Amino acid sequence: GCSPASDSGESADATDTAVEVAGVAITVDNAARAALPQKYSDAGSVKVATDVPYAPFEMFESEGSDVITGVDYDLGQAIGAKLGIDFDFEQQKFDGIIPALQAGKVQVAISAMTSSVDRMDVLTFVDYSASGTGILVEKGNPAGIETYLDLCGQKLAVQSGASQIDLVAVWQDECSSAGKGAIALSEYPKDSDAQLAITSGKVIASVLTKPSAGFVAKTANDGNTFEVIDDPAAPTGYDSTLNGIGVLNADAALADAIQLALQSLMDDGTYMTILEAYGVEGIAIEAATINAAKS
Amino acid sequence: MTKLMVEAVDVHKRFGSLEVLKGINLTVEQGQVACLLGPSGSGKSTFLRCINHLEKIEAGTIRVAGDTVGYAERGGRLHELRETEVAAQRRRVGMVFQRFNLFPHMTALENVAEAPVQVLGRSKSDTRRRALELLDEVGLSNKADVYPSALSGGQQQRVAIARALAMEPELMLFDEPTSALDPELVGEVLDVMRRLAESGMTMIVVTHEIGFAREVGDVAVFMDDGVIVETGDPQEVLVDPSEERTQSFLSKVL
Amino acid sequence: MTKLMVEAVDVHKRFGSLEVLKGINLTVEQGQVACLLGPSGSGKSTFLRCINHLEKIEAGTIRVAGDTVGYAERGGRLHELRETEVAAQRRRVGMVFQRFNLFPHMTALENVAEAPVQVLGRSKSDTRRRALELLDEVGLSNKADVYPSALSGGQQQRVAIARALAMEPELMLFDEPTSALDPELVGEVLDVMRRLAESGMTMIVVTHEIGFAREVGDVAVFMDDGVIVETGDPQEVLVDPSEERTQSFLSKVL
Amino acid sequence: MTATQQPVATPSAGTRLAGRSRPAPVQAVPLRHPGRWFAAIIVALFTTSLLLSIAQNPNLDWPTVGEYLFAPLTLSGLATTLYLTVAAMVIGLSGGIVVAVMRLSPNPVLRVVSGLFVWVFRGTPVLLQLIFWGFIGAFVPKLVIGIPFTSIEFWSVSTSDIIPATVAALLALGLNEMAYASEIVRAGIQSVDLGQTEAAHSLGMSPGKTLRRIVLPQAMRVIVPPMGNEVITMLKTTALVSVIAGHDLMSNLQAAYAQNYKIIPLLVVAAIWYLVLTSVLNVPQMWLERRYGRGVAGARVGAVGWLLRLRKKESQ
Amino acid sequence: MTATQQPVATPSAGTRLAGRSRPAPVQAVPLRHPGRWFAAIIVALFTTSLLLSIAQNPNLDWPTVGEYLFAPLTLSGLATTLYLTVAAMVIGLSGGIVVAVMRLSPNPVLRVVSGLFVWVFRGTPVLLQLIFWGFIGAFVPKLVIGIPFTSIEFWSVSTSDIIPATVAALLALGLNEMAYASEIVRAGIQSVDLGQTEAAHSLGMSPGKTLRRIVLPQAMRVIVPPMGNEVITMLKTTALVSVIAGHDLMSNLQAAYAQNYKIIPLLVVAAIWYLVLTSVLNVPQMWLERRYGRGVAGARVGAVGWLLRLRKKESQ
Numbered sequence A: 001g002c003s004p005a006s007d008s009g010e011s012a013d014a015t016d017t018a019v020e021v022a023g024v025a026i027t028v029d030n031a032a033r034a035a036l037p038q039k040y041s042d043a044g045s046v047k048v049a050t051d052v053p054y055a056p057f058e059m060f061e062s063e064g065s066d067v068i069t070g071v072d073y074d075l076g077q078a079i080g081a082k083l084g085i086d087f088d089f090e091q092q093k094f095d096g097i098i099p100a101l102q103a104g105k106v107q108v109a110i111s112a113m114t115s116s117v118d119r120m121d122v123l124t125f126v127d128y129s130a131s132g133t134g135i136l137v138e139k140g141n142p143a144g145i146e147t148y149l150d151l152c153g154q155k156l157a158v159q160s161g162a163s164q165i166d167l168v169a170v171w172q173d174e175c176s177s178a179g180k181g182a183i184a185l186s187e188y189p190k191d192s193d194a195q196l197a198i199t200s201g202k203v204i205a206s207v208l209t210k211p212s213a214g215f216v217a218k219t220a221n222d223g224n225t226f227e228v229i230d231d232p233a234a235p236t237g238y239d240s241t242l243n244g245i246g247v248l249n250a251d252a253a254l255a256d257a258i259q260l261a262l263q264s265l266m267d268d269g270t271y272m273t274i275l276e277a278y279g280v281e282g283i284a285i286e287a288a289t290i291n292a293a294k295s
Numbered sequence B, C: 001m002t003k004l005m006v007e008a009v010d011v012h013k014r015f016g017s018l019e020v021l022k023g024i025n026l027t028v029e030q031g032q033v034a035c036l037l038g039p040s041g042s043g044k045s046t047f048l049r050c051i052n053h054l055e056k057i058e059a060g061t062i063r064v065a066g067d068t069v070g071y072a073e074r075g076g077r078l079h080e081l082r083e084t085e086v087a088a089q090r091r092r093v094g095m096v097f098q099r100f101n102l103f104p105h106m107t108a109l110e111n112v113a114e115a116p117v118q119v120l121g122r123s124k125s126d127t128r129r130r131a132l133e134l135l136d137e138v139g140l141s142n143k144a145d146v147y148p149s150a151l152s153g154g155q156q157q158r159v160a161i162a163r164a165l166a167m168e169p170e171l172m173l174f175d176e177p178t179s180a181l182d183p184e185l186v187g188e189v190l191d192v193m194r195r196l197a198e199s200g201m202t203m204i205v206v207t208h209e210i211g212f213a214r215e216v217g218d219v220a221v222f223m224d225d226g227v228i229v230e231t232g233d234p235q236e237v238l239v240d241p242s243e244e245r246t247q248s249f250l251s252k253v254l
Numbered sequence D, E: 001m002t003a004t005q006q007p008v009a010t011p012s013a014g015t016r017l018a019g020r021s022r023p024a025p026v027q028a029v030p031l032r033h034p035g036r037w038f039a040a041i042i043v044a045l046f047t048t049s050l051l052l053s054i055a056q057n058p059n060l061d062w063p064t065v066g067e068y069l070f071a072p073l074t075l076s077g078l079a080t081t082l083y084l085t086v087a088a089m090v091i092g093l094s095g096g097i098v099v100a101v102m103r104l105s106p107n108p109v110l111r112v113v114s115g116l117f118v119w120v121f122r123g124t125p126v127l128l129q130l131i132f133w134g135f136i137g138a139f140v141p142k143l144v145i146g147i148p149f150t151s152i153e154f155w156s157v158s159t160s161d162i163i164p165a166t167v168a169a170l171l172a173l174g175l176n177e178m179a180y181a182s183e184i185v186r187a188g189i190q191s192v193d194l195g196q197t198e199a200a201h202s203l204g205m206s207p208g209k210t211l212r213r214i215v216l217p218q219a220m221r222v223i224v225p226p227m228g229n230e231v232i233t234m235l236k237t238t239a240l241v242s243v244i245a246g247h248d249l250m251s252n253l254q255a256a257y258a259q260n261y262k263i264i265p266l267l268v269v270a271a272i273w274y275l276v277l278t279s280v281l282n283v284p285q286m287w288l289e290r291r292y293g294r295g296v297a298g299a300r301v302g303a304v305g306w307l308l309r310l311r312k313k314e315s316q
């Protein structure tokens, strides 16, 4: 359960009240608040864009409702509480997130975005978690996949534009040097389409971030359709990358404030509490950084 | 009684490089019936269309009931009229086409009632009553609710006449009103036109019905190749024409 | 020489509840010209269309050159023909419509050459030559490359005749071929038809041109209200009709 | 050559008693179409077994279809879809008529402007148009009334504030549809005989009246079927507005299946509703086609040659 | 009433020398349209300053636009888009003609089958149709030749194997387009005068020949503009095939911006290419409209009443 910061009010001073997220009462961190640009503390809120649903990072509380929940949402609320302002989440389809930032309709994007050097042309990222790639297969693992090298010579699905595409390219090389067949990779616009490809027998597995894979396996058809391969060699998934909270490069000062707030949440343990509430401790990182991704 | 209804002075009209009217001069007094004759392509239809400003003339002047067609004289100069002003001028002139051009999506009654309601803003019920009277006058009171596609050619042409009359025009133009009709049906249309002429309507009629022209016409005009070759009393022009071209044409038509 | 070209026996045709042909009997020998006359709505066009199987008859038989129109007699029974077989039958019959119905997207030459190439599979160059000859015969060799919209009515009708002749039919049907024409232009079309008749073509002509019927026709047929009222030598039927209905009709038309 | 005098049917018998004493009707073996029926049976069998096989397929999951068919998220999505479609089509058709008339105008300014309009709005992706109107602040930060090319401003406003998302969605869909509709209307207007316009003019009707009362009603016959296409396309295009907020039928269901992975059943729910809407739409379309088909085309419909009957019988 | 004998223009002067000794032409103050010009200037100013403001906007990021305009992923996407569009339109138009003719047929079987076809394929979302054909294995696991309703099978094959993704995409787009095109073709056929069919029949042309040589060419005038719409819509609909794999222009660019977040510049790249394709398409469309407009409509174009000129001048 979580209750959003509901009564921080318009006044910038009314920040003493604690906000409860994931059962933890959070109060304002003065250092972080001091770093917050004047216009945001004056406004008392920022708007946050998120592309729902992408479980378990963001999803609707129940189907058909428009109450958002998830790891990202809770972290956002907690950061807001540290800064003494509201983080108002708005549902925004992916194609509109950047335009919405550029149009000034929202100021922050928290949408399980993978931080990358490419994307830093557009956004500044406050890194808040890391997740690697998991392999989703049909329940019972009929093809007997144990590690990614077992995918050589098989048909594999991926969401188009996902970072997993580059990873699979690396695997291809390993397959050929190991003398195995190549991976036949098909791209689909959404993860859900890739999963449909598994059930219709077009592919034997799909690759996606491991937290999502776990969530799909757990929830789809009450856990009876899919399972995730657990490779002991890579418990958080292959090729972990950082996830970031994005703001426009022109708004870097806001990123600094968010970084301080997040670090404060890490320091006082709230961060881990929130991750644990969704069973994704595996994605935790040591310290809040800005644009730490190297590729 | 000698009010001039139509005055055409040195009217010229060309389509691209083809000069179709080469200086037409004609006057028609109020109440007169002028019959236009001439071979195909001589410019009869074009001249009629110029009177109604469906074609714009290049030189000369046409006046209908004293007003210059398509222009307003203000401060000694001619000013082109805008579309709506031209439309207002056209209200005083009724036109009947060779191919009828009834509105196919309206019944006979609606065809007749359309313009008075839409253009003159008459009330629907009044117009309806008047339209029924007009249909009765052309002998079609029983066809009021029939669509044009279900009418014979002669019936369609009579509806077209009623439609033009519904606007209470001061001048009626007829462009070969009977030439697309079966010979049997010609009579009924000519009858309507004859009665109209007797009621004092000013009319310009392009026709090849020599009998009608001689009987009803006050003046016969023979055109050829864009000019008026001969004008005069129909009894003279059509019985004993002075011009050779008129003679040869009449010998073919009769 | 007395081969029967058209034999209609007790032909009945109705449109919904309206009986339009009420038992028509008529024979036309090879080389004869039959002229059909009668008031509007008497069923002349419908009968002509039945001969060409553009309408399906409800009772009776029509034979063209011995073959039952629209049916094949096999094993003593009539079998309905399929579309392509009907199309084959129609090749032997040419038809000319009151409204010309030229193909507007083709030049005069293309109109004439279309069917021989498409239907008979003739070579393009041969057909083109033959089409030019035909256009020449109807006096239009100089209009070969002109679209119908640029032709006068009489010219269009002459192209329509050339188009029908290009299929080398054994029988020609004309449905009021001159009634949509200016009087001046009627002559040129009738001339073409007269020459065609002289060349020995069997023809059925619906017409109100009494002069033509008397001069060219071998037999005149007067229809009224779906039945044939009077048949016979045109000189008799059209000059001194025995039936009262024929008399009253002729008095109106003449 | 002499006339062959046939025994002429006595008028009385044929005429007076017509319909009573019918002569023997043509007794013929009707034309059979074995191939046609064979094909029909094959098609029917194939379709049935395909449908059966599909219906029985566990992936279809009928219980889920039933559960979502009237779920609140479906119904509210349906309402949005309907509202957006109706509003966008009203804007599109009325604007499309104006644009079509401008394109056919003799005035070069109007012609160029409308030509450019159609070019741009048909030629660019709807997604971009939606993003443009939805996030216009990203393109034009503020609207200024001032002297162009100088820095003098009398009044200015931030664009993000003045266009709310729903207005943006309607603007985008409506303007896009205008461009498409204008081409259809243009084809319709061009199909009406010129004589109609002349007749209306000679009755003193103004160009506007002529268009509204005479030309457009006759153009409708040609306009209605492709506009039916447009409405159905629009029904589905509304799904794109989800990028700037607004939850139509398809995006609601997509959001649901992104969460529960019941893709096929939920798409079937969408299909069922679209089919219902399309069928409902058929009613006004057929009414319009009948209404505006009236009085046009040959009243004469031959009995032979099935192409002859390639048009509906007129009801006079 | 007596005839007013006007001095008759001597034929010689008027006729022979026509065009040389021109009389004084009508000297009139031409009609001014101040409102029209004012509006044009306002529109031009507004558009220019809007375009300028957009062009200078940093969010547009012209260097990125330039970089991606001819990038390999753009060009290969373009090729796929073009290929899919052309192939789907060919299937759609040719099939659409068949369906339209079936819908207008007097044969009830054909009419019902084609009606159902149009209903289903226009009425269901393209996305579902794409998913159906692309993942047919999920709906119909195997294709069986056998006796229906029994378990006797002569031959069977897994459907996932026989329909590769590109075929599935073409099937889906082509069948969908067929349904839309058939409505447009139907409107076109119905606009052709019945007399044309009769004339063709009486020349002994078969129904098929009549359709191909006489009816369709005349229907083209009405068919071409809305089919232009369809082609442009198809250009963009191809983006949906990304759901069953296949990389058209739009999905390639979307994949790219999913990677680098340069959404607006990449959408502008898409817009530029679509505009180019649309402009190129205009050439055959105008050619077709001219070609099939030939000989039709009044050769008579009045000089007055601009509605009179609502159609292009014929070139005879």
Ligand SMILES: Nc1ncnc2c1ncn2[C@@H]1O[C@H](COP(=O)(O)OP(=O)(O)OP(=O)(O)O)[C@@H](O)[C@H]1O
Pocket (backbone or CB within 6 Å): B015, B018, B020, B038, B039, B040, B041, B042, B043, B044, B045, B046, B047, C182, E299, E300, E301, E302
């Ligand atoms: N809109 C136009 N464009 C070009 N030429 C035209 C146009 N209208 C008429 N013409 C030409 O002008 C000439 C005169 O035509 P008009 O219709 O006035 O003759 P007409 O005397 O009415 O002949 P008809 O008895 O055949 O109706 C003809 O050569 C015709 O082809």
Ligand SMILES: Nc1ncnc2c1ncn2[C@@H]1O[C@H](COP(=O)(O)OP(=O)(O)OP(=O)(O)O)[C@@H](O)[C@H]1O
Pocket (backbone or CB within 6 Å): B182, C015, C018, C020, C038, C039, C040, C041, C042, C043, C044, C045, C046, C047, D299, D300, D301, D302
């Ligand atoms: N397709 C049709 N449906 C219904 N009624 C029709 C049809 N075709 C013709 N008729 C009717 O059949 C009757 C005979 O028509 P037809 O055209 O054969 O007469 P006609 O003798 O040729 O007359 P006209 O001299 O006017 O051409 C008319 O009453 C007409 O209205």
Ligand SMILES: [Mg+2]
Pocket (backbone or CB within 6 Å): B044, B045, B046, B175, B176
């Ligand atoms: Mg004329």
Ligand SMILES: [Mg+2]
Pocket (backbone or CB within 6 Å): C044, C045, C046, C175, C176
């Ligand atoms: Mg007739």
